[in-house]
Amino acid sequence: MNQELDHSIQNAPRAPGVYIMKDGDDRVLYVGKAKNLRARVHAYFGGTDGRAMIPFLVSRVQAVAYIVTATEKEALILENTLIKEHRPRYNVNFRDDKSFYHLRIDLAQSFPRFELVRRPRKDGAVCFGPYPSGVAARETLRFLQSLFPLRTCRDREMKTRRRPCLEHQISRCLAPCAGYVEPAAYRELVCDAVAFLEGRGKALVADLQARMAQASENLQFEAAAALRDRVAAITETLEIQRMVSLSGGAQDVYGVYREGDLMQVCTLFIRQGKLLGQKDFALIKLGGETKMLLSSLIKQYYDGAADLPDAILIPELLEDQTVIAEWLSDKKDKKVTIGAARRGQGADLLKMARINAESAFKAAGPSADGTEEALRLLMEKLALRHPPERIECFDISNVGGRWAVGAMVTFLA
Structure with a gap:
């Protein structure tokens, strides 16, 4: 750890805000928010954060910047803005470019x-x-x-x-x-x-x-x-039409199914008591607790959503759900609640969402993103003994034989 980084960690502010981790080329690796920036950053470098990605992240971090905010809600909004702007490598990106x-x-x-x-x-x-x-x-x-x-x-x-x-x-x-x-x-x-x-x-x-x-x-x-x-x-x-909820309001219900680092999320959209449809999110090779990933999904998904529900049902309580609910209520100009249900109709809806999440996961097969099958075919075609750790792909495009442009993308194991 370099001297500047150590000084930055030791002098992190004891206030709510956003921390921005960068590599030696000043590229943003990770953006996060915290109620207490010093306690949160010390958890990364003190070994108390057990997420699988943490050793890989901290080994690349050369600088940490801080933006102090007045409240946790301001930190949440700023975090979303910075993630959308920088698309950091170690942040989970759930955003779907298609609007409903x-x-x-x-x-x-x-x-x-x-x-x-x-x-x-x-x-x-x-x-x-x-x-x-x-x-x-x-x-x-x-x-x-x-x-x-x-x-x-x-x-x-x-x-x-x-x-x-x-x-x-x-x-x-x-x-x-x-x-x-x-x-x-x-x-x-x-x-x-x-x-x-x-x-x-x-x-x-x-x-x-x-x-x-x-x-x-x-x-x-x-x-x-x-x-x-x-x-x-x-x-x-x-x-x-089947009534799935006696509540007349708008509800979004989240079901989660996970096997290791593979996670499937199913969101049921219920309006006027009827199931209007669902949206599936296939999340590949993710580290971290389920509730942390679900929190990131909810924040990123509703950041640009045009239709906000009155209530969000989740399988387990989130650490920052009070702040998220307050933020969503401000966006909707009406109270939005977030909670889990252990019995009754809410529990039945959560069970339905989880069954759909598991069904989607099983239908996708053991390699939900198709990576394993693609690597197997590549090894077979190129007669490779071991899976490649680095793949570079090139393409050249032109218009009528002129204005040629080349591009290269690199995939790392």
């Missing part, structure tokens, strides 16, 4: 429409989701359009169109573009669609049945028939 789909509708418009968006904006529009799969989101939108004949065209199309499109001909749009429907009648249909997505299906069916009876009494048989078909379709859907 949401169904968006702007109720401020005279004739609003549903559309799929990846990142909802805070513009007053109502959003439903998240849908982890684009296929599931599009299927939900198609089903919604078959039930509620709202417009699908963009605003510019609607303003310039003079005659109804094919959607109106097949009874999938009321053609507000051509003035075929009054704003009040269209608004009623919009309210029905929103009620359906919000999980108020039974109340909606009762209301539609009352309207159907009224239409029949007024000899509006075509309108009554349309309402009858809508009631039948919604009733059938309600029978298929």
Whole structure:
């Protein structure tokens, strides 16, 4: 250990903040946060941190920098920012570049429409989701359009169109573009669609049945028939959907399955008591306690998430869950709770999430990232006696035989 590093460790501040470990080339190796920076850093170099990666990390560290913050919550936010900026080698990076789909509708418009968006904006529009799969989101939108004949065209199309499109001909749009429907009648249909997505299906069916009876009494048989078909379709859907939670709020439930350094996390998204979908995270060759890795996952995942739940269920309590819950509550402008459940409905949901995590792990096989199989094939093709410890890959690209550019990537064992 060099003299400057030793001095930096011995004089670490006794305050909350972020520590940044760097190598001899000033590259950021690891970013972490702590309630007490001195105690945390001393744990790394004093041998009391038993994580498998620690010996490899501290052997490369040549400098430690500190940023003191006023609170733990500020340290958490800064830690996330620095991890995203530097992508340190020894930090676990869970971020998925793909955002989930949401169904968006702007109720401020005279004739609003549903559309799929990846990142909802805070513009007053109502959003439903998240849908982890684009296929599931599009299927939900198609089903919604078959039930509620709202417009699908963009605003510019609607303003310039003079005659109804094919959607109106097949009874999938009321053609507000051509003035075929009054704003009040269209608004009623919009309210029905929103009620359906919000999980108020039974109340909606009762209301539609009352309207159907009224239409029949007024000899509006075509309108009554349309309402009858809508009631039948919604009733059938309600029978298929399974209530997994009696809580009406939004819940994200985390299940974890682990074998050694391989870990699988399954997140169940529950909205209005129904299971909307799930997201799987395959985490390869990780050292550290499960609760530490789960804490990192939650912080990184929700840092850029557009849809925050009201409650997060986890299999075991986290050391910094109070700070994380406070941070998420600030982001949502509403209280977010984080907790574990040992019995009751919460325990059942955690068990379901863990079963899904284990199932995904088993389906991936013994080498979840495919590394072992790739190395075996490489040894076979190149007649190698031992697995390679360093692989350098080159590629050259050009446009029309000109502007050639070369690149090299290096993989180390």
